[in-house]
Amino acid sequence: MTKPKLTYFDMPVSRGEECRLALHVAGVEFEDERLDRAGWMARKPNTPYGSVPTLELPGGVVLAHSNAILVYIGRRWDLHPKDDLEAARHEAMLCHVEDLRAQAGPVIRIQGDAEKKAARAQLVETTLPAWATQTEKNLTGSPFFGGEKLNVVDLKLYMAVKWFAGGNVDHVPANVFARFEKLNKLYETVRDDARIKAWYAR
Numbered sequence: 001m002t003k004p005k006l007t008y009f010d011m012p013v014s015r016g017e018e019c020r021l022a023l024h025v026a027g028v029e030f031e032d033e034r035l036d037r038a039g040w041m042a043r044k045p046n047t048p049y050g051s052v053p054t055l056e057l058p059g060g061v062v063l064a065h066s067n068a069i070l071v072y073i074g075r076r077w078d079l080h081p082k083d084d085l086e087a088a089r090h091e092a093m094l095c096h097v098e099d100l101r102a103q104a105g106p107v108i109r110i111q112g113d114a115e116k117k118a119a120r121a122q123l124v125e126t127t128l129p130a131w132a133t134q135t136e137k138n139l140t141g142s143p144f145f146g147g148e149k150l151n152v153v154d155l156k157l158y159m160a161v162k163w164f165a166g167g168n169v170d171h172v173p174a175n176v177f178a179r180f181e182k183l184n185k186l187y188e189t190v191r192d193d194a195r196i197k198a199w200y201a202r
Protein backbone atom coordinates (compact mmCIF):
# COMPACT_ATOMS: atom_id res chain seq x y z
CA MET A 1 0.00 0.00 0.00
CA THR A 2 1.58 3.23 -1.12
CA LYS A 3 -1.27 5.70 -0.73
CA PRO A 4 -3.32 6.58 2.35
CA LYS A 5 -6.79 5.03 2.29
CA LEU A 6 -9.79 7.00 3.54
CA THR A 7 -12.78 4.78 4.33
CA TYR A 8 -16.34 6.06 4.73
CA PHE A 9 -19.84 5.50 3.43
CA ASP A 10 -20.59 6.24 -0.22
CA MET A 11 -22.07 9.64 0.57
CA PRO A 12 -20.66 13.15 0.16
CA VAL A 13 -21.49 14.16 3.72
CA SER A 14 -20.30 14.74 7.23
CA ARG A 15 -17.16 13.36 8.83
CA GLY A 16 -16.01 11.29 5.89
CA GLU A 17 -16.45 14.03 3.32
CA GLU A 18 -14.56 16.60 5.37
CA CYS A 19 -11.61 14.19 5.59
CA ARG A 20 -11.76 13.56 1.83
CA LEU A 21 -11.81 17.32 1.25
CA ALA A 22 -8.81 17.77 3.54
CA LEU A 23 -6.78 15.17 1.63
CA HIS A 24 -7.87 16.67 -1.68
CA VAL A 25 -7.02 20.25 -0.63
CA ALA A 26 -3.68 18.98 0.72
CA GLY A 27 -2.97 17.57 -2.74
CA VAL A 28 -2.57 14.03 -1.38
CA GLU A 29 -3.26 11.12 -3.70
CA PHE A 30 -5.43 8.77 -1.70
CA GLU A 31 -7.61 5.72 -2.10
CA ASP A 32 -11.22 6.81 -1.60
CA GLU A 33 -12.83 3.65 -0.24
CA ARG A 34 -16.64 3.85 -0.06
CA LEU A 35 -18.63 1.22 1.80
CA ASP A 36 -22.25 0.21 1.55
CA ARG A 37 -24.16 -0.92 4.66
CA ALA A 38 -23.32 -4.60 4.22
CA GLY A 39 -19.66 -3.84 3.61
CA TRP A 40 -19.60 -1.66 6.71
CA MET A 41 -21.18 -4.26 9.00
CA ALA A 42 -18.54 -6.77 7.92
CA ARG A 43 -15.75 -4.25 8.48
CA LYS A 44 -16.96 -2.57 11.69
CA PRO A 45 -15.46 -5.03 14.22
CA ASN A 46 -12.01 -4.56 12.71
CA THR A 47 -11.97 -0.77 12.90
CA PRO A 48 -10.22 0.94 15.84
CA TYR A 49 -13.41 2.38 17.42
CA GLY A 50 -16.23 0.70 15.46
CA SER A 51 -16.83 3.82 13.40
CA VAL A 52 -15.88 5.57 10.18
CA PRO A 53 -14.14 7.56 8.84
CA THR A 54 -10.82 5.78 9.17
CA LEU A 55 -7.55 6.71 7.54
CA GLU A 56 -5.14 3.87 6.86
CA LEU A 57 -1.59 5.01 6.32
CA PRO A 58 1.12 3.30 4.29
CA GLY A 59 2.77 1.08 6.92
CA GLY A 60 -0.58 -0.15 8.25
CA VAL A 61 -1.51 2.29 11.03
CA VAL A 62 -5.25 3.02 10.98
CA LEU A 63 -6.43 6.31 12.43
CA ALA A 64 -10.02 6.91 13.52
CA HIS A 65 -12.18 9.79 14.79
CA SER A 66 -12.63 12.57 12.28
CA ASN A 67 -10.96 15.27 14.35
CA ALA A 68 -7.83 13.19 14.93
CA ILE A 69 -7.71 12.42 11.20
CA LEU A 70 -8.18 16.08 10.28
CA VAL A 71 -5.52 17.28 12.70
CA TYR A 72 -3.10 14.63 11.42
CA ILE A 73 -3.71 15.70 7.81
CA GLY A 74 -3.49 19.34 8.81
CA ARG A 75 -0.21 18.95 10.66
CA ARG A 76 1.38 16.81 8.01
CA TRP A 77 0.30 18.90 4.99
CA ASP A 78 0.18 22.39 6.46
CA LEU A 79 -3.55 22.82 6.93
CA HIS A 80 -3.42 23.32 10.70
CA PRO A 81 -1.60 26.02 12.71
CA LYS A 82 1.95 25.34 13.82
CA ASP A 83 1.53 27.55 16.87
CA ASP A 84 0.35 25.33 19.78
CA LEU A 85 -2.10 27.82 21.19
CA GLU A 86 -3.68 28.71 17.85
CA ALA A 87 -3.84 24.98 17.04
CA ALA A 88 -5.74 24.37 20.30
CA ARG A 89 -8.18 27.13 19.36
CA HIS A 90 -8.82 25.39 16.03
CA GLU A 91 -9.20 22.03 17.79
CA ALA A 92 -11.81 23.52 20.13
CA MET A 93 -13.83 24.54 17.07
CA LEU A 94 -13.48 21.02 15.63
CA CYS A 95 -15.00 19.78 18.92
CA HIS A 96 -17.74 22.40 18.65
CA VAL A 97 -18.81 20.93 15.29
CA GLU A 98 -18.88 17.46 16.83
CA ASP A 99 -21.09 18.88 19.61
CA LEU A 100 -23.51 20.08 16.92
CA ARG A 101 -23.58 16.63 15.36
CA ALA A 102 -24.19 15.04 18.77
CA GLN A 103 -27.18 17.36 19.30
CA ALA A 104 -28.65 17.48 15.80
CA GLY A 105 -27.92 13.91 14.66
CA PRO A 106 -30.51 12.21 16.92
CA VAL A 107 -33.13 14.83 15.93
CA ILE A 108 -32.52 14.23 12.22
CA ARG A 109 -32.96 10.48 12.75
CA ILE A 110 -36.45 10.82 14.31
CA GLN A 111 -38.93 9.04 12.02
CA GLY A 112 -42.56 9.77 12.98
CA ASP A 113 -43.89 12.78 11.03
CA ALA A 114 -45.39 14.80 13.89
CA GLU A 115 -42.53 14.13 16.28
CA LYS A 116 -40.00 14.85 13.56
CA LYS A 117 -41.61 18.20 12.70
CA ALA A 118 -41.70 19.35 16.33
CA ALA A 119 -38.12 18.28 17.01
CA ARG A 120 -36.85 20.01 13.88
CA ALA A 121 -38.72 23.20 14.75
CA GLN A 122 -36.86 23.19 18.05
CA LEU A 123 -33.62 22.68 16.12
CA VAL A 124 -34.35 25.72 13.94
CA GLU A 125 -35.48 27.94 16.80
CA THR A 126 -32.98 27.00 19.46
CA THR A 127 -30.20 24.50 18.81
CA LEU A 128 -28.84 25.77 15.49
CA PRO A 129 -28.89 29.52 16.37
CA ALA A 130 -27.26 28.80 19.75
CA TRP A 131 -24.55 26.77 18.04
CA ALA A 132 -24.00 29.43 15.36
CA THR A 133 -23.84 32.20 17.95
CA GLN A 134 -21.09 30.35 19.83
CA THR A 135 -19.34 29.68 16.54
CA GLU A 136 -19.36 33.35 15.58
CA LYS A 137 -18.11 34.37 19.02
CA ASN A 138 -14.97 32.35 18.34
CA LEU A 139 -14.69 33.10 14.63
CA THR A 140 -12.24 35.97 14.85
CA GLY A 141 -10.51 35.49 11.49
CA SER A 142 -11.83 36.38 8.05
CA PRO A 143 -12.71 34.92 5.68
CA PHE A 144 -11.44 31.73 7.34
CA PHE A 145 -11.32 30.75 11.00
CA GLY A 146 -7.62 31.55 11.24
CA GLY A 147 -7.58 34.49 8.83
CA GLU A 148 -6.57 34.34 5.20
CA LYS A 149 -5.48 30.72 5.02
CA LEU A 150 -7.84 27.77 4.67
CA ASN A 151 -7.25 25.08 7.30
CA VAL A 152 -8.91 21.79 8.18
CA VAL A 153 -11.20 23.57 10.67
CA ASP A 154 -12.72 25.53 7.78
CA LEU A 155 -13.56 22.30 5.96
CA LYS A 156 -15.27 20.96 9.08
CA LEU A 157 -17.28 24.17 9.50
CA TYR A 158 -18.12 24.10 5.80
CA MET A 159 -19.54 20.57 6.07
CA ALA A 160 -21.54 21.53 9.18
CA VAL A 161 -23.21 24.47 7.41
CA LYS A 162 -23.64 22.52 4.15
CA TRP A 163 -25.62 19.87 6.03
CA PHE A 164 -28.47 22.38 6.29
CA ALA A 165 -27.65 24.94 3.57
CA GLY A 166 -28.22 22.30 0.92
CA GLY A 167 -31.94 22.59 1.73
CA ASN A 168 -32.26 18.82 1.96
CA VAL A 169 -33.34 18.57 5.58
CA ASP A 170 -37.14 18.75 5.78
CA HIS A 171 -38.48 21.48 8.09
CA VAL A 172 -35.08 23.20 8.29
CA PRO A 173 -34.86 26.21 5.94
CA ALA A 174 -31.75 26.30 3.77
CA ASN A 175 -31.02 29.82 5.02
CA VAL A 176 -31.04 28.82 8.69
CA PHE A 177 -27.45 30.11 9.11
CA ALA A 178 -27.65 32.99 6.61
CA ARG A 179 -27.94 35.71 9.23
CA PHE A 180 -24.69 34.61 10.87
CA GLU A 181 -22.54 36.74 8.63
CA LYS A 182 -19.07 35.54 9.59
CA LEU A 183 -20.05 31.88 9.45
CA ASN A 184 -21.88 32.41 6.18
CA LYS A 185 -18.89 34.18 4.68
CA LEU A 186 -16.60 31.34 5.70
CA TYR A 187 -19.05 28.82 4.18
CA GLU A 188 -19.28 30.72 0.89
CA THR A 189 -15.52 31.26 0.68
CA VAL A 190 -14.82 27.54 1.15
CA ARG A 191 -17.63 26.65 -1.28
CA ASP A 192 -16.16 28.97 -3.93
CA ASP A 193 -12.55 27.89 -3.42
CA ALA A 194 -11.13 26.48 -6.68
CA ARG A 195 -9.92 23.31 -4.92
CA ILE A 196 -13.37 22.60 -3.48
CA LYS A 197 -15.02 23.27 -6.83
CA ALA A 198 -12.55 20.90 -8.48
CA TRP A 199 -13.47 18.15 -6.01
CA TYR A 200 -17.17 18.44 -6.79
CA ALA A 201 -16.55 18.75 -10.54
CA ARG A 202 -14.82 15.34 -10.69
Ligand SMILES: N[C@@H](CCC(=O)N[C@@H](CS)C(=O)NCC(=O)O)C(=O)O
Residues within 6 Å of the ligand: 014, 015, 016, 044, 050, 051, 052, 053, 064, 065, 066, 067, 098
Ligand atom coordinates in the same frame (compact mmCIF):
# COMPACT_ATOMS: atom_id res chain seq x y z
N1 LIG B 1 -16.34 10.61 16.92
C1 LIG B 1 -16.37 9.87 15.70
C2 LIG B 1 -17.80 9.52 15.35
C3 LIG B 1 -17.84 8.58 14.18
C4 LIG B 1 -19.23 8.16 13.78
O1 LIG B 1 -20.19 8.19 14.58
N2 LIG B 1 -19.32 7.75 12.53
C5 LIG B 1 -20.56 7.28 11.98
C6 LIG B 1 -20.71 7.81 10.57
S1 LIG B 1 -20.62 9.59 10.48
C7 LIG B 1 -20.53 5.76 11.95
O2 LIG B 1 -19.48 5.15 11.94
N3 LIG B 1 -21.70 5.15 11.89
C8 LIG B 1 -21.85 3.74 11.73
C9 LIG B 1 -21.82 2.96 13.00
O3 LIG B 1 -21.68 3.55 14.09
O4 LIG B 1 -21.95 1.74 12.92
C10 LIG B 1 -15.69 10.68 14.58
O5 LIG B 1 -15.59 11.90 14.74
O6 LIG B 1 -15.25 10.10 13.58
